[in-house]
Amino acid sequence: MGALLKLTIIGVLLAALGERLVQFSHRINLFREIAPVDLPNCQLLKGIEYGAEDIEILPNGLAFISSGLKYPGIVHFAPENPGEIFLLDLNDEKLRPSSLRISKGFDLSTFNPHGISTYIDEKDDSVYLFVVNHPHYKSTVEIFRFAEEENVLVHLKTIRHSALHSVNDVVAVGPESFYATNDYYFTDFIMRIVEMFIGLRWTNVVYYSPGDVRQVATGFYSANGIAMSSDKKFIYVADVTGHTVNIFEKHEDWSLSPVKVVQLDCLLDNLFVDPATGDVWTGAHPNGFKLLIYNTEDVPGSEIIRIQNIHSDHPTVTTVYANNGSVIQASTVAAVYDNKLLMGTIFHRALYCEL
Numbered sequence: 020m021g022a023l024l025k026l027t028i029i030g031v032l033l034a035a036l037g038e039r040l041v042q043f044s045h046r047i048n049l050f051r052e053i054a055p056v057d058l059p060n061c062q063l064l065k066g067i068e069y070g071a072e073d074i075e076i077l078p079n080g081l082a083f084i085s086s087g088l089k090y091p092g093i094v095h096f097a098p099e100n101p102g103e104i105f106l107l108d109l110n111d112e113k114l115r116p117s118s119l120r121i122s123k124g125f126d127l128s129t130f131n132p133h134g135i136s137t138y139i140d141e142k143d144d145s146v147y148l149f150v151v152n153h154p155h156y157k158s159t160v161e162i163f164r165f166a167e168e169e170n171v172l173v174h175l176k177t178i179r180h181s182a183l184h185s186v187n188d189v190v191a192v193g194p195e196s197f198y199a200t201n202d203y204y205f206t207d208f209i210m211r212i213v214e215m216f217i218g219l220r221w222t223n224v225v226y227y228s229p230g231d232v233r234q235v236a237t238g239f240y241s242a243n244g245i246a247m248s249s250d251k252k253f254i255y256v257a258d259v260t261g262h263t264v265n266i267f268e269k270h271e272d273w274s275l276s277p278v279k280v281v282q283l284d285c286l287l288d289n290l291f292v293d294p295a296t297g298d299v300w301t302g303a304h305p306n307g308f309k310l311l312i313y314n315t316e317d318v319p320g321s322e323i324i325r326i327q328n329i330h331s332d333h334p335t336v337t338t339v340y341a342n343n344g345s346v347i348q349a350s351t352v353a354a355v356y357d358n359k360l361l362m363g364t365i366f367h368r369a370l371y372c373e374l
């Protein structure tokens with residue numbers, strides 16, 4: 020091979036690597052710092068010390084909070100503690116979350132809850148809680164019935180399926196059916212980083228019901244939070260490293276067709292739709308590097324974003340709260356009820372503020 024050709028090839032490879040590096044640093048917001056945005060009446064929730072990765076609120080103001088996620092490559096302050104689901108009554112001014120009892124027979128020692136979703140059966144008002152679980156770092160979806168009088172989660176079913184390889188979040192659409200965001204190759208941390216570095220789009224949305232399991236959307240860098248619009252016609256999917264909210268129309272046969280993409284500049288994690296306004300809320304990571312390389316001197320911060328009129332040509336995107344980690348680290352979710360805002364994190368605390 021001629022020297023010039025070799026040099027050219029090396030040059031091209033270096034340029035490609037450089038381009039990947041630039042893309043990668045952009046996707047994880049390597050250098051991004053945020054300005055603080057405060058809210059007046061805030062308090063940390065007592066008893067939640069090891070994360071509040073996802074939050075769902077029932078129409079009556081009862082909030083479910085998934086806590087204790089252990090995730091490859093992400094710090095955890097009490098790795099020996101199994102995960103928990105907390106219940107918080109937002110109508111009670113005391114704001115005391117309590118850890119929900121789970122019915123016998125469910126393996127609590129490997130409980131590793133991640134994304135959650137609620138479903139209310141119109142036939143009998145039964146409340147179901149769907150929980151993405153990672154026992155031994157695998158992926159299952161657990162379905163519980165919430166028995167409110169006894170304050171207990173009754174375990175109904177564990178769903179495992181080859182199409183649900185590495186699940187992040189779910190949105191329930193029936194007593195036994197849901198859409199899930201999923202990575203179809205990797206669960207391993209290093210491979211995830213490689214996947215992110217190369218910029219592969221190997222994550223998808225899977226529709227699951229007992230007789231019908233299929234991929235309904237794909238092409239996301241890293242599909243994360245998933246939620247349904249308040250009119251139940253659309254599905255919203257957060258692409259955390261793509262920095263986008265992807266809107267899909269939901270059809271009668273449960274297929275999804277793309278409607279539009281809303282570009283943000285943060286690493287948005289879970290999505291919550293305000294049933295009263297249709298606004299989409301998300302907890303985001305200001306800087307992905309600080310999340311991956313945890314440093315007690317320079318902790319990851321939190322950023323809470325509200326998107327109003329998401330279906331219009333000009334959605335309004337507002338940073339409602341932002342903190343450098345001095346109050347809460349690594350926000351993943353924001354949920355609202357009646358001018359009350361609940362914010363959760365991967366491995367840190369949960370914050371309540373009045374809007």
Ligand SMILES: *[C@@H]1O[C@H](CO)[C@@H](O)[C@H](O)[C@H]1NC(C)=O
Pocket residue numbers: 055316317343344345
């Ligand atoms: C974070 O913000 C707090 C309060 O706004 C400030 O006192 C502190 O110095 C900041 N920390 C860093 C590491 O910037």
